[in-house]
Structure formats: C-alpha cells, structure tokens
Amino acid sequence: xxxxxxxxxxxxxxxxxxxxxxxxxxxxxxxxxxxxxxxxxxxxxxxxxxxxxxxxxxxxxxxxxxxxxxxxxxxxxxxxxxxxxxxxxxxxxxxxxxxxxxxxxxxxxxxxxxxxxxxxxxxxxxxxxxxxxxxxxxxxxxxxxxxxxxxxxxxxxxxxxxxxxxxxxxxxxxxxxxxxxxxxxxxxxxxxxxxxxxxxxxxxxxxxxxxxxxxxxxxxxxxxxxxxxxxxxxxxxxxxxxxxxxxxxxxxxxxxxxxxxxxxxxxxxxxxxxxxxxxxxxxxxxxxxxxxxxxxxxxxxxxxxxxxxxxxxxxxxxxxxxxxxxxxxxxxxxxxxxxxxxx
Numbered sequence: 048x049x050x051x052x053x054x055x056x057x058x059x060x061x062x063x064x065x066x067x068x069x070x071x072x073x074x075x076x077x078x079x080x081x082x083x084x085x086x087x088x089x090x091x092x093x094x095x096x097x098x099x100x101x102x103x104x105x106x107x108x109x110x111x112x113x114x115x116x117x118x119x120x121x122x123x124x125x126x127x128x129x130x131x132x133x134x135x136x137x138x139x140x141x142x143x144x145x146x147x148x149x150x151x152x153x154x155x156x157x158x159x160x161x162x163x164x165x166x167x168x169x170x171x172x173x174x175x176x177x178x179x180x181x182x183x184x185x186x187x188x189x190x191x192x193x194x195x196x197x198x199x200x201x202x203x204x205x206x207x208x209x210x211x212x213x214x215x216x217x218x219x220x221x222x223x224x225x226x227x228x229x230x231x232x233x234x235x236x237x238x239x240x241x242x243x244x245x246x247x248x249x250x251x252x253x254x255x256x257x258x259x260x261x262x263x264x265x266x267x268x269x270x271x272x273x274x275x276x277x278x279x280x281x282x283x284x285x286x287x288x289x290x291x292x293x294x295x296x297x298x299x300x301x302x303x304x305x306x307x308x309x310x311x312x313x314x315x316x317x318x319x320x321x322x323x324x325x326x327x328x329x330x331x332x333x334x335x336x337x338x339x340x341x342x343x344x345x346x347x348x349x350x351x352x353x354x355x356x357x358x359x360x361x362x363x364x365x366x367x368x369x370x371x372x373x374x375x376x377x378x379x380x381x382x383x384x385x386x387x388x389x390x
Contacts (some may be wrong), residue, residue, distance in 0.1 A: 107361060108128070108130060108131075108136070108138035108139065108144075108145070108377075109137070109138060110130065110131035110133070110136050110138055110139060111128055111129050111130060111131075111361060112129045112358055112360070112361075113128075113129060113358045113359050113360040113361050113363070114126040114127060114128055114129065114358070114359045114361075114379075115127050115129060115351050115352050115353070115357060115358060115359065116351070116352050116357070116359065116381070117349045117350060117351040117352065118349070118350060119339075119340035119345060119347045119348065119349050119350075120340075120347040120348060121340065121342075121345050121347055123340050123342060123345060123380070124380070124381040125335070125341075125349065125374075125378060125379065125380050125381060126359070126371060126378070126379045126380075126381055127335075127351065127377065127378055127379075128145065128377035128378070128379075129358065130145060130146045130149075130377060131146075132146045133307070133311075134210065134290035134291065134292040134293055134315075135290075135292055135293060135294075135295045135297055135303075135307060139290070140290040140292075140293040141290075141293075142289055142290075145375075145376045145377035146377075147288065147289065147290070148332060148375060148376040149332070149336055149376045149377070150288045150316065151284060151285060151288050152330065152332045152333040152335075152336045152376065153333075153336050153337075154205060154284060154288060154316070155284065155330075155333055156322075156333070157205060157318065157322050158205065158225065158280050158281075158283070158284045159277070159280060159281075160322070161225070161227045161280065162227065162271060163227050163228055163229045163268070163269075163271050164225060164226075164227065164228075164268060164269055164271075164276075164279070164280055164283065165225070165226045165227075165228035165229060165231055165266060165267075165268040166223070166224070166225055166266065166267055166268065166283055167222075167223075167224040167225075167226065167231075167264070167265070167266045168221055168222065168223055168224070168264070168265040168266070169192055169221060169222040169224065169243070169263075169264060170219075170220075170221040170263040170264075170265075171188070171219075171220045171221060172247060172260035172261065172262070172263070174251075174254050174255055174260055175247060175250075175251045175254045175255065175260070176218055176219070176220060177218075177254075178251055178254060179220050180218070180306060180309050181309065182309065182310075182312075182313050184250075185208065185220070185313065186313075187250075188222075188246075189206060189208070189222060189317065191246055192206070192222060192224070192243075193206060193317070193319050195239060195242060196224070196226065197319065197320075199235060199238075201226045201227070201228065201320075202320045202321070203226075203227065203318070203319060203320025203321060203322060204224055204225060204226040204227070204318065204319055204320060205224070205225045205287075205316070205317075205318045206222055206223065206224045206225075206316070206317050206318070206319075207222075207223050207287050207288065207315055207316040207317070208220060208221070208222060208223075208315050208316075209221050209222075209223055209287075209291045210291050210292040210310070211291045211292045211293075211294075212291070214294065215291065215292065215293040215294030215295075216292070216293075216294040216295050216303070218306070223287045225283065225287070228268065229268045229270075229271070230268060231266050231268070236264060236266065239264065240262040240264060243262045243264075244259035244260065244262050245259065247259065247260050247262075248260075288316070292306075292310075295307065329343070330375070331374050331375060331378075332374065332375040332376045332378065334346065335349070335374065335376070335378050336376075341374060341378075341380075368384055368385035368386070369381060369383075369384055369385075370382040370383045370384065370385060
C-alpha cells in the first residue's frame with residue numbers, strides 16, 4: 048500500500064506528534080506517494096499504546112522546514128529532520144543539539160584516528176576584528192594559516208572558527224586547529240607569530256597604522272601514552288565543535304542582524320590533507336552523516352530526495368500514522384504505517 052499526501056489539518060503535536068495518514072490509492076489529481084512499506088496490524092499497535100514503537104516528537108526545532116526521506120539500496124527508509132545549523136538558533140546552537148551531534152559525527156573518525164594531538168588557537172588581533180566581518184577575509188586568513196602549517200610539515204589537520212568568547216555575543220574570532228603533533232618546537236611558534244604579524248600588517252595597513260600587532264597564540268598537546276588520551280581527544284572534539292555565537296539578538300539588534308547576514312552560509316569548519324586512516328565510527332549517526340545505511344549488515348549508500356518539492360513539512364498530515372523510530376541527531380527510521388483505527 049502507498050502513502051499519499053492529503054490536505055487535512057495537522058494533528059496536535061503534543062498528543063500525537065507529526066505523522067502520516069493512509070488514504071485511498073491516487074487518482075490523476077493525487078501527488079506522488081511519500082512512502083511505501085508494510086502497513087502494520089491494528090491489534091499489534093493500537094492495543095498497547097502503539098506497542099511502545101510510535102513515540103511522539105518531543106523536540107521539534109522551531110527553525111526546521113520539515114523532513115526529507117531517504118532510502119538505501121536494500122530498501123531501508125529514513126527521515127532526516129532539516130536544520131538551519133545557525134549558531135544563534137536557540138535549538139541548533141545548544142550543546143547536545145541535533146546539529147551539534149551531526150558535526151561531531153562527521154569529525155569523529157578523523158580525530159579518533161590521530162596517534163598524537165596538538166591543539167592550536169590563533170586569535171585575530173582586536174585592532175582588525177571589524178575587518179573580519181567579511182567572508183572573503185575570514186576565508187583568506189584561514190587558508191593562510193592552513194598553508195603555513197602545511198609548509199611546516201603538518202600534512203593534515205582540522206580547523207574551525209569560534210566567533211565569540213564565553214559571553215556568547217562579543218565578536219572575538221579565533222581559529223581552533225587540531226594537528227597530529229605532540230610537542231611543538233619553540234621555533235615553530237616564533238616563526239608563526241612573525242609570519243602572522245607580517246600578514247596582518249600587510250593586509251590591514253590602515254587599521255594597524257603600519258605597525259605589527261601583538262599576536263596571541265596558544266598551544267597544548269596530550270601525551271599519547273596516557274590512559275586519558277582517548278578521553279582528551281573526545282573532549283577537544285566536543286569543545287571545538289560547540290557553537291559560540293549563541294547570545295546575539297538577530298531580531299532586535301541591528302548590528303547582530305547584520306553579523307548574522309554576513310556569516311550566513313559561511314563554512315565554519317574545514318579540514319586539509321588526506322585522511323586515509325580514519326578510525327571507523329560504528330554509530331548509526333556517523334553512518335547516516337556519511338551517506339550510508341546505519342544497519343550494520345547493510346551499510347549501503349543512501350539516496351536522499353532533493354528539491355523543495357520533496358520536503359515533507361512538519362504540518363503535513365501524512366505523518367500522523369507513520370511509525371518513526373528515533374535514531375539520533377534528528378534522524379528517524381521509517382518502520383511502517385499504522386492503519387486508520389476503526390470508528
């Protein structure tokens with residue numbers, strides 16, 4: 048049996064959650080089916096409050112446009128909640144949010160494969176920070192630092208911008224960089240400081256009045272022989288991938304709104320080098336973020352339906368009887384469809 052769109056009103060999410068309804072096969076005016084699959088037995092799923100399978104949504108980000116459907120080559124079907132991913136979003140910017148979990152899953156294999164780990168922070172000098180409210184400037188600076196490290200022999204690394212300090216709103220851009228290194232020789236730090244000073248002087252002569260600014264670098268590393276080394280890597284991974292620009296008021300503050308406009312669409316995280324020794328992350332979320340079926344016995348490529356017309360809106364009544372099994376990070380497996388209960 049196929050599941051098709053209807054035009055009835057969205058059910059109350061507090062009691063039933065978004066779902067899907069089963070209706071008659073389509074005539075010529077009916078849209079293409081949203082789902083296909085097994086219609087589960089009435090007695091099994093209604094007799095014992097859906098048998099504990101059909102759980103209502105208890106967290107629907109206000110920023111979400113809805114879901115997209117994906118299917119692997121073996122026929123397993125999934126629903127992915129669309130997220131804005133903006134740091135200042137009350138939902139996506141929170142630690143432990145679906146957006147945050149997805150970022151961690153994407154970086155996990157690379158970070159955990161590192162035999163050593165060095166953590167470098169490069170802070171943009173206060174005198175030129177206003178000039179960094181520009182995507183081209185932000186990208187050029189990150190590229191400059193990455194290429195410098197590559198010239199020093201660091202053939203792979205991960206880098207992410209943090210936009211603010213602990214207050215969540217003061218503009219304080221700085222690069223967080225992970226490299227496969229332990230102790231960093233003093234000469235490397237001195238050379239980097241010198242190069243950065245010359246870079247800022249050359250790129251921002253007016254703001255700096257022809258002088259080199261004070262360069263703020265910070266570096267630490269963990270002992271790979273320590274029993275806490277793996278825990279240290281996980282801590283750094285989560286710390287770097289957290290949102291920092293979480294307290295700006297994009298609706299009531301004109302400056303904050305303009306900053307949000309500038310940063311919209313900018314890729315905050317980046318990597319370089321060849322990562323041919325990624326440590327496999329066997330979590331379901333990591334598989335989904337890699338575009339693979341999360342079932343261990345499958346792992347076949349997933350194909351997500353693209354295009355605005357394929358987005359299943361949160362107020363789509365077709366969700367009221369779809370059985371969605373939560374996975375993690377805003378992903379759900381489509382397990383089946385409930386029949387319409389008898390009157």
